[in-house]
Amino acid sequence: xxxxxxxxxxxxxxxxxxxxxxxxxxxxxxxxxxxxxxxxxxxxxxxxxxxxxxxxxxxxxxxxxxxxxxxxxxxxxxxxxxxxxxxxxxxxxxxxxxxxxxxxxxxxxxxxxxxxxxxxxxxx
Numbered sequence: 001x002x003x004x005x006x007x008x009x010x011x012x013x014x015x016x017x018x019x020x021x022x023x024x025x026x027x028x029x030x031x032x033x034x035x036x037x038x039x040x041x042x043x044x045x046x047x048x049x050x051x052x053x054x055x056x057x058x059x060x061x062x063x064x065x066x067x068x069x070x071x072x073x074x075x076x077x078x079x080x081x082x083x084x085x086x087x088x089x090x091x092x093x094x095x096x097x098x099x100x101x102x103x104x105x106x107x108x109x110x111x112x113x114x115x116x117x118x119x120x121x122x123x124x
Contacts, residue, residue, distance in 0.1 A: 003059040007052045014048025017041045032090055039083040046075055 021041030028034045050068045058064040 003055060007055050007059075010048045010052035010055065014045045014052065016045075017048060018045030021045055030090075032087070035083055035086045035090075038086075039079045043075060043079045047072065050075075 018041070021037045021044075024037030024041060025034055028037060050072050054065070054068045057068075
């Protein structure tokens with residue numbers, strides 16, 4: 001009986017994290033802020049569903065499965081790749097220090113820690 005509450009808790013947690021991650025991906029202003037939504041919150045949301053599925057299979061059905069562990073491994077391997085692609089898009093959009101949001105206490109963004117130079121496309 002306790003495991004049913006635990007399964008429900010994992011599913012509620014997964015729903016909340018999934019919603020927050022999806023909402024953040026849609027509503028955050030710049031790509032570097034959007035970087036955290038799919039890689040952090042949504043990963044935890046899918047992880048909650050997988051934990052609930054593993055617990056349900058082991059406790060309710062009496063048949064533990066390793067499929068969820070393989071999905072979790074795939075998820076944790078692909079989430080950093082997603083973050084890398086989003087960061088590369090941001091870098092290659094040729095953002096300038098003026099077009100970036102405030103960096104906070106650091107004062108600079110790590111990707112723009114060099115002096116700005118004009119390119120041939122800027123001169124044309």
